[in-house]
Amino acid sequence: VEANVGFDTICKVNSQLISNICTDALSAEKYYYFVRLMGRKHSHVALECTLQSHPNMVILGEEVTASKLTIFDIAKQICDAVQARAEQDKNHGVILIPEGLVESIPELYALLKEIHGLLKDGVDAGKISTQLSPWSSALFEFLPPFMKKQLLLHPESDDSAQLSQIETEKLLAYLVETEMNKRLKEGTYKGKKFNAICHFFGYQARGSLPSKFDCDYAYVLGHVCYHILAAGLNGYMATLTNLKSPVNKWKCGAAPITAMMTVKRWSQNVGSTSIGRPVIHPATVDLKGKAYDLLRQNAQKLLMEDMYRNPGPLQYDGPGADAKAVSLCVEDQDYMGRIKKLQEYLDQVRTIVKPGCSQDVLKAALSVMASVTDVLTTISSSSTSGQQFA
Known part of the structure; x- marks a missing residue:
């Protein structure tokens, strides 16, 4: 599946809103905007909006997971970026954060799981802090009051946190402001006082009219159905x-x-036997893909040079009406086309390797097919085991 219905609309609407904020940041020259975007656990929306609107920085959940970054590591990255920009007399910026970032940060995810386990056991939310493990208790007590309250919310039916209600952007802004004030007092930071403004873009895009691409996409899907x-x-x-x-x-x-x-594994309680349930495994942002590579190539320029881009509102006719998502255009995702091409190659093999062909042709075909089968078996088993217990 190359794209979900609605993805194009959400990204285009959010990108316009982000670009408006970028313009305001450039005009006021004294605020850092932390913008949290909808998209559940994976960061496709955040990546696409970055490619469309060119904010200064984006934190992708998949990057955090791959690098095992803590909340303090992320805050330090942002602080270092703020300080580097201040050295160029730039005291403003726009930072994008995916909705599901909280579940990608290892210590916060572990704390969430522990809280959810206690809530399932019937422990009152007001008493949970006294029953946490020492490490989780220390982290919980460190967090600001608004974050404590949000982490104590009951999980969704699929055991995931109520991500739309957890204001990760405010937590990061709080940590960054604390660190920048500390650096200011120590004299290591000589820029202006750090000021943050936080936003969550969810319902603004979800309630939009569909883009032309999504209209066409949904119409054709209905026809195929x-x-x-x-x-x-x-x-x-x-x-x-x-x-x-x-x-x-x-x-x-x-x-x-x-x-x-x-098959995804669920366990009712910590230490209990897990239950396997069939689920459609969602695709994560491919950190080896062309869209992510495009982001990495331009990350430093986006951070330092204010290359803000305004894609404008949705268009249904004329210039821009047929614009498609950047990540869709740069990736080569024609799955069914590749299946057809493979079938053509197999048909060619059948016409060459058949009763009556020479011994040399037969030996070469057996050798090549054995190697291909071994490679495909290895790749298939590794990818399956990686997804099965995700």
């Missing part, structure tokens, strides 16, 4: 690939839902 029903298929999901091309070049298909499912 009709053909799936007409063919008598059950348990299939309509899919479209080659979405970066014009609509008349989109490729329609149907994928069995079971092919997209893995």
Whole structure:
């Protein structure tokens, strides 16, 4: 699945709002804006909005997880960026944060899990702080009151935190302000007093009219669903690939839902036997992908040079109406097209390697196919084991 219906709309609306904030930051020259974006655990929206609007900095959950960054590591990164910009007489900036960042920070995620376990056991929210493990208790007591209250909220039905209610952007702004005031007193920071303004962009984009791309996308998916029903298929999901091309070049298909499912483990309590449930495994931001690589290539320029970009409002006709997500355009995600190409290669092999072919052709084919099979088996098993217990 190259894109979800609604992703294009959410990113375009948020990017316009972010660009407005960038303009205000550049005008006022005295505020740092911390903007939290919807998107649950994964950071696709934050990445795409960064590529569209060019804020100074973005914190991706996948980066935090891969590098095992703590909340203090992230705060230090931001503080160092603020100090570097202040040395160029820039006392403003815009920082994007994904909604699910709190679940990517190891110590906060461990604290959340412990709190959720106690809530499941029926422990009153007001007494949880006294029953936490020593390490979690120390972290909990360190947090500001608003964050304590939000972490004590009951989890969603899938055991995840109420991410929209946890103001991670305010926690980061609080930690950064504390550290910058400390540096100011010590004389290591010589810029202006740090001032932060926080925003959460969720409902603004979710309540928007759909973009032209999403209108076309949903319409064609509905058309494909009709053909799936007409063919008598059950348990299939309509899919479209080659979405970066014009609509008349989109490729329609149907994928069995079971092919997209893995087993996720849930446990009722810490130490109890886990229960496996089939789920559709969501795709994370690929840290080896072209979209992320594009971000990394420009990260330093975005941080220091204020390359703010305003994509403007949604367009339904004329210039900009057919603009697509940057991450969609730079990635080569034509899955069904690749399947078709593979099938063509296999058909060619069948026409060459058949009864009557020479011994040399047969030996070469066996050697190559054995190597390919070994490589694919290794890749397949490693990717499956990585997803199965996510």
